[in-house]
Amino acid sequence: MIISREVYLPKWTKVLLIVFAVCLVFALGGLCILGILYVRVSVQLSAKKTNGTSDLMCSATSIRRHLKTLCNVKRPFTHISKISKIKTTGCALCAVHWIHSGGKCYYYSTVKMNWTQSRDHCVTLGGHLVIINSKAEQDFVTSNVEETHWIGLNDVDTEGHWVWVNNQPVNNSVEFWMKRENEISEPDNWTKFHPDGEDCAGLGHPGGETDFWMDAYCFEEKRFVCEAAAAV
Ligand SMILES: [Ca+2]
Ligand SMILES: [Ca+2]
Missing domain, CATH: 1.20.5 (Single alpha-helices involved in coiled-coils or other helix-helix interfaces)
Known part of the structure; x- marks a missing residue:
């Protein structure tokens, strides 16, 4: 229950x-x-x-x-690539493939042209065929060449009156013409291969030293040295 x-x-x-x-x-x-x-x-x-x-x-x-x-x-400044120290003015700028020395820029061509073409080509690159104003500049310019090169000197207008591409005559105290003992020195205006003679100047000649100036036929094709002011 x-x-x-x-x-x-x-x-x-x-x-x-x-x-x-x-x-x-x-x-x-x-x-x-x-x-x-x-x-x-x-x-x-x-x-x-x-x-x-x-x-x-x-x-x-x-x-x-x-x-x-x-x-x-x-x-706009990509053409300027080299910055070189110089003692008194700070930094100097040279374009690509140009070498700085003493506040200036130098271009050594890799192609060969006659003197007139070389002169004009330097202008298109923003410079001019090199004008050598001192022993130091002569030494620098020649230290970088191993064969003959055109420089900015000619006596086209008046035979024997050598002028630079800026129309300035050669300073007789600053000239580096090749001297020969017991022979005619440069410039000799050689006419053997051309009756008009030699009216354009280069460093050395195709088969010789490059440390001195020699006159040559302007139609010859040589490498050349351009010069331009460095951008500071
Ligand atoms: Ca001449
Ligand atoms: Ca000569």
Whole structure:
């Protein structure tokens, strides 16, 4: 025989259960709120991260733009590549393939031309056929040649009156014509192979030393030396 008994909870237990239920509801509500806040914060952090990346990309783009601007500014000077120290005036600039010495730039051609073509070619390169004004310049110019080269000196207009390409006559105290003992020295205006003689000057001749000046036929093709002022 089963005897059923009705269970009666104390009143304070009911109150506790009600309080517990209420707390549970608030706890669930709080979790929901925390969840929502978490999602919002995550979205905001993600947005900031994206903005930061965007800022970096903008910075990189800006740097690239500035570099491009600098490159564009530099482009007009790309023909100037050599920077040489000189004692009194700071830095001297010579174009590519030109050599600096004493505040001037020198270009030694790799091709051969007649004297007139050589003169004109130096002008197209921004200079002129070399004008030698001193022993030091003569020594420098000849130190870089191993075969005959044209220089900017001729007596085309008046035989025996040698002038540089700037129309200045040769300074008799600064001349380096080849001297021969017991023979005619240079310039000898040799006419054996051309009746008009030799009216253009070069360093040496095809088969000889290059340390001295010799007159030669202007139509001969030789390498040549150009000169230009260095940019300072
Ligand atoms: Ca002559
Ligand atoms: Ca000669």
